Amino acid sequence: MPLANRVSKLTPSSTLAITAKAKLLRAEGHDVIGLGAGEPDFNTPEHIIEAAYQAMKEGHTKYTPSAGIPQLREAIVHKLKRDNNLTYNVDQVVVCSGAKHALYNIFQVLVNPGDEVIIPTPYWVSYPEQVKLAEGIPVFVEGKEENQFKITPEQLEEVITPKTKAVIINSPSNPTGSLYRKHELAALADVCMKHNIFIISDEIYEKLIYGDVEHVSIASLSDEVWAKTFVVNGMSKPYSMTGWRIGYVAGPQPYMKAIADLSSHSTSNPTSVAQYAALAALEGTQEPLERMKKAFQERRDKIYAQLIELPGVTCVQPEGAFYLFPNVQQVVQNSPYPTVDEWAKGLLEEEKVALVPGSAFGAPHNVRISYATSLEALEEAIKRIRRFMEK
Incomplete structure (x- = not known):
């Protein structure tokens, strides 16, 4: 068959x-x-493992709300404000079964058949596949090696069409480790706002930056950009929790409600005890x-x-x-x-x-x-x- x-x-x-x-x-x-x-x-880390163990002993082994336990969503809201200068309500945050699942859900609720999603190359391997699963069309833009693999606003402008729905920004990047500066993000954001396209900002490596440079979330640049951006992050990389499968997305309504509804019919909810472990990761010692x-x-x-x-x-x-x-x-x-x-x-x-x-x-x-x-x-x-x- x-x-x-x-x-x-x-x-x-x-x-x-x-x-x-x-x-x-x-x-x-x-x-x-x-x-x-x-x-x-x-x-x-041991305190995260212990938090999961305590959650099991206390009976937190049942279904949770599809969007995640309220305590974890509140901790994520606090983290985004503290670390990224981003203000969200709790209902604008959805906890998913990993950042990969968060990205998958975004494409599923955002992309219609034939919509184009711009993906800078080099790219993380799952971006184009997830766009295709949503019946969208990946459009690739080459990040030049001489520009540290980062795309320019001129390159972005060249590939935007009436079918363009979104662009993916991954900073720091997998596989290159490249990091967009604030002025570079602002220039890309200006193009996106001009053409009214969404930004999907994958910030999973945010905590792993070296030297005197700093991470800037593109959603923090202005209210207008904030309203058109999905911020994706998770526990896997900074807290060595790849197998726990906890990620999250923060973004505009009504898309967040749609993502929660989609999760309710696919995964039901992220693993309960892993959510309590994630709560300890965010609130405990760094x-x-x-x-x-x-x-x-x-x-x-x-x-x-x-x-x-x-x-x-x-x-x-x-x-x-x-x-x-x-x-x-x-x-x-x-x-x-x-x-x-x-x-x-x-x-x-x-x-x-x-x-x-x-x-x-x-x-x-x-x-x-x-x-x-x-x-x-x-x-x-x-x-x-x-x-x-x-x-």
Whole structure:
């Protein structure tokens, strides 16, 4: 029997595929260094785990409101005001089963068949697939490497049509780690307001920023921009809670009610005890986050310096998240491999280093290296990559 059209168009997640391949090789006894995973290598902080345990003991194991428990939604409202200068009512916040689920719900309630959603490249792998699931049309705009992979207002203006419904802004970015400055966001927002299009602001890596730069939520720029923006965030990256599956979206009514209604017919509600864990993450000590961030910065600095010493490799230094996104096109041209994808496959087979080809993110000349693993493993991976190149 044929599959439904909506799923037959999907492209499998390359990041999950690479991680699965690395795990299989490791299970076979190979010494594999996995640099593909998009999750912190730290465990969830103890006080968050304890909060979930207490919630279970106290009987918070039943259905919750579809939009999330009131205490968590209130904590998110407080967080958005404190950290991002954003003012929302509780009914403008919906807790979802991860930030990915929040994004999926946005596209489902916002996009009609044939609507266009502008996606800067390089992009997170699920953006175009989720747009297609909503019967929308992904429209790609190349973030140039010389501009730190960020798009310009002129580029955005060029691709807007009467069918354009929204643009996605991911800052800091997966896979590049690039961070938009306030003036850059303002210029993009001006174009969006001029053409009356929505902004979907994915801010999941907001807390993982390095150096003297700071995160700015595009929704904070003006009341007009606020009214046209969906702000997406979650617990996975800052609190090492990827498996807990708690994310959220804040945005304009009536879309938030529609998202809550949609959730009520799909997931019923986010996992009850995970919501209490998320509440502890937001309201409890932030010291584990700061320790993790410090470790990531140390890894970034050391591995970036070693990476750019490899012949033929160029790399924009990331300002956030936990990825390096080097350009290896010159390396591949000097190798027996026809494409970066084949080169990455050869690296995994010969040297047992798993990284994700940039084609998965719409950037076929690059690869993504996650430094959410130990410094020792990262340094050994660079040695193996160098050895593979020299062969």
